[in-house]
Amino acid sequence: MSQQFKELSRRRVLMASRMGTTVTIRPGDMLRIGCPVVPDHRGPVRWDYQNHTLKESTWTGPDLSPGQRLGPGQDQGLGPGLGLQYRILVGGRVLEVNTVQGRFSGHYRCQTPIHDNTQLLSAWIHVHAEEFAWSLGDWTACSASCGDRGTRTRRVRCVTPEGREVTPSMCHHLDRPVSSQLACNLHDCPPSWVASVWSKCSTSCGRGWRQRQVSCGQVESGGAVRTLAPSVCGRNTRPADRQECTCDNCPAWVTSPWGKCSGKCLGPTLTVQKRSVICRHFNGTTHPDCDPRERPVSVRNCSSELCDVHWRVGPWRACTAACGSGFQSRRVDCAHRRSGRTLADQHCTWHKRPATWQHCNATTCGSECKDTTHYCAVVKRLKLCPIDMYKQRCCESCLQEDGST
Structure with missing residues (x-):
């Protein structure tokens, strides 16, 4: 078979x-x-x-x-x-x-x-x-090189009959052996510097100092620590017993979110929003020692949707002169940005008002004598031709006036 x-x-x-x-x-x-x-x-x-x-x-x-x-x-x-x-x-x-x-x-x-x-x-x-069994592995390395705290243990493994390690769950139905500890390296340690833990920083905010105790000692095989003269350990290798430290637990200005805009819609001094500004320690308590020069503002100008106004400008009109020195104008109104409704100018006075007129066509008209503005009939009727500016702009009309006289 x-x-x-x-x-x-x-x-x-x-x-x-x-x-x-x-x-x-x-x-x-x-x-x-x-x-x-x-x-x-x-x-x-x-x-x-x-x-x-x-x-x-x-x-x-x-x-x-x-x-x-x-x-x-x-x-x-x-x-x-x-x-x-x-x-x-x-x-x-x-x-x-x-x-x-x-x-x-x-x-x-x-x-x-x-x-x-x-x-x-x-x-x-x-x-x-397939059969599995718990097995004790090799001894681990000693946990200390001297003194009385050195131990070593044997790791417990789940293995096949061939000695191959498998997951411990394969041996869950078997009694797991206890891994015993064995003391090791039980002898006096060489002299060395022994340092305590650092103290707290001398200040809770900014730069300060912290200290610790440093002494020359020797750990004996029984666990006792024997204090030795500093010369035994060597002064060149002595650890520092004082060092600078910095703490960030300083009080700081804490602000709340900005509130809603309040006041009349008549400029920045009347339409404002506010927030609280508090000097607070890191643990949440109020503190009086924040730098007043770094205090954030608690009131600021604002423009809510209801108070959102602006100067609305129209297109420039045609220049009053084709050549020479003319001027042109445009319409400028105070208006509500959302609705487009025209408001009284006082509602926009806290904004700089755009110009309503400007010079234009500041060029010479050449040697040809002709009128360059449509106001020449008025100039002729008011007898303004003796004035050089009007005589230049209304050359043809003023010339006719001189000929008729």
């Missing part, structure tokens, strides 16, 4: 054999054993475990994931502590065994009539459970 040793995968169905086969699996792996019949086999299949016939399972739950218990289908007739948890699937052709709870190693056999009930098929498989 041939035997074959295999490592079972988690989801594979392992077929029993008429010649018999042997497998080794680890606890927690999925164990599914198939009876070697054709897929359309409809005859009854009987499963035996350790020469005990297994009853038909009525459990129809979902497939188990590794580590999940089987429910119904537990044969308790195999003796105390030797119960087998299983279920029979695919019309009896597959036996699924729980390898997490109870016993599962042993001899499995399936039997079923074939060839129109003229022959009896019998196939078997023997399952070995």
